[in-house]
Amino acid sequence: MTELPLAGLRVIDLTRALAGPYCTMLFADLGADVIKVEPIDGDMSRTQGPFRQDDRDRLFGGYFGSINRNKRSIAVDLSQPGGAEVIRRLVRDADAVIENFRPGVMDRFGLGYERLREENPRLVYGAIRGFGDPRTGESPYVARPAFDVVAQAMGGMMAITGRPDGDPVKIGPGIGDLYPAVLTAFGVMGAIWDAQRTGHGRFVDVAMYDAIISLCERIIHQHSYTGAVPGREGNDHPLLAPFGVFQANDGWIAVAAPLDKQWARMCEVMEIPNLSHDPRFATNAARVDNRDQVREVIEQWTSTRSRAEVTDALADTVPVGPVNTADELFADPHLKVRRMLVEVEQPGSASPVILAGQPVKFADTPSSPFRRAPLLGEHTDQICREIGLTATDITRLRAAQTVV
Template sequence: MTSRPLDGIRVIDLTRALAGPYCTMLFADLGADVIKVEPPQGDMSRTQGPHREDDELRAFGGYFASINRNKRSIAIDLTTEDGKALLRRLVQDADALIENFRPGVMEGLGLSYETLREVNPRLVYGAIRGFGDPRTGKSPYLDRPAFDVVAQAMGGVMAINGHPDSGPTKVGSGIGDIFPAVLTAFGVMAAVCDAGRTGQGRFVDVAMYDAIVSLCERVIHQHSFAGTVPGREGNDHPLLAPFGVFPASDGWVAIAAPLDKQWARLCEVMDRPELAADPRFATNAARVVHRDEMRAAIEEWTGVRDRAEITARLADTVPTGPVNTAEALFTDPHLTVRNMLAQVEQPGSATPVTLAGQPVKVTGAPPEEYRRAPLLGEHTDEILTELGCRAEEIARLRADRTAH
């Protein structure tokens, strides 16, 4: 077997910015034919940096490159009747269409799920919105715009992220976009499997707000079971100890030893048998209560050792790892072996760029390859030809600026 899991699946990608393109990239990386339908001016993120110093073309920067690889691009003006007709033709043989417009945009274009379902009854329609779609539950916030920081704030993650003496803290990575994207990919793929059995597609809707609430699951059960309102606890865990980040002589290291046997092993490595015997630290529950004393003992040991020594002495038996910077990631042999540092051509630059690879690994597939993100409309003629357009029709569509 040398096929990729999603070979033969076609996804029409009307997304822009981060959440939607990350979702469709997951499909593309695993073999789906993802056709990125862009407006004549292109996805708004094409102009975002960073850019290579030698890149005078500036077709797109790192933002766009990272989440639009392995796709084909066709530029269509969906405000025109011919443009809408082209999208309907694209949908005829597609397995899924995914968009992340605000509610009502596709309806305003005459391209709603219900309309497109008439063209292709087995079409799965995926939507990522700030507060969901009225088809699945009309939120009082339905018409509000949303970005990652809003989803993180409202979904609860900022209330538990950061140190107790600081204000709410945003997670550095755009999880308010990326986690909804992953859930949408899961939901769309589940519906595609269902359509294979029933011949009928479904509307799949993920709200960014909902996704972050799901990500913060323990906040919900803690409040329900115990009536507590979880707050910011720095790098500690409210229910597990030790479980956090500790200073080393050259940076920081994460150590998690909540199981009693792990705690005993940590005490052995630190040459502190009295800590293992101390009733204040005998169980995880006791260590949570006496967290400050426990932390002080661990920091006394870690603070005079570098991260490499701490990791070497603990990691085989106690979950341990250094707090890595981007620079450290580029030299970690694990990421090289796992093909998580993907080398990809960058138009306008003499040397390839490195992107985060695909973490979903499958057996029996050909070696992972990453095609660069497409130029705007790079595959317009190719895709129109696949739709059965003759050369004169393509020329007309280009002349009246329906296709680019």
């Protein structure tokens, strides 16, 4: 079996919460040795649930476990000189370090980019911040903290999400964290490739605000081209029809048939073939102008059928699929075949838990079983020995509570 593509790569993970750990999880899932450096009392998300009912130990819950799998853990007090020295030793043989503190925090610990590249000139340093780092452009908001909801709000996403007559709506998953995490992984890998050719690392900076602007690119070009200020449109698309979510007799189903041939096929299935030639509906532009009538026609048909019946009737030529709930995902055969529901050990519980799998697949490399998230400091001794510390050194650091 071919090794995972990032086998042999080492990433020092100085992140916490969601954005940073998700970024480093992507490296770990693809085979990199990710060393998670936690504070002495652990990543803040360790104590956040959900927890299994039989888990009395509560060493970590689903939040932490889902995004810190496949990593090793060392617990270090960065505020102590000995702790900072442990990190400097770690980066000497690392390909990248990734952190998501506010600007200046790592510099105060003596662990900023300029100091760490003295230890390893080819080191790639990835930073995820709310509003970026002064090294790449100093935002007037640079000192502000940020969470997902702030990035979604400021980046324009909430202004175009929700019903036209309703409040702005946050997208359910923490996309203000997750998308910056993916972009950071992309940028860091690009810089690692460059470092392997040149021997010189780079500072890679992704602002959460910037990432959501990139994700909402449509509203930028729409405003530039037309002066329009796009607003909330529910589940409709401003340029395509039909394209949205429709009521079936057992729930909701997504249907997208903006191409004229798709619409013609849909009219055949609904047994109103002449409708595809009606001037009000013959072209996508016409259907956009008459989207309310299009919705009425479609829902007259879908509302008398189950989601499965609608899917079976359309799926050969028209993009269609049910609005699934979590329990329905667990029953979907696609997710089983694609290994998108992965069983992982849960310390403290008698049975394993299920995590979302890794969507990046490789034809010549079957998916490896996930390793559970590490216990706090589970690999401290092992990692300390790897960086040349003796048993006496480790005992001294433990006695001073520099490492755990």
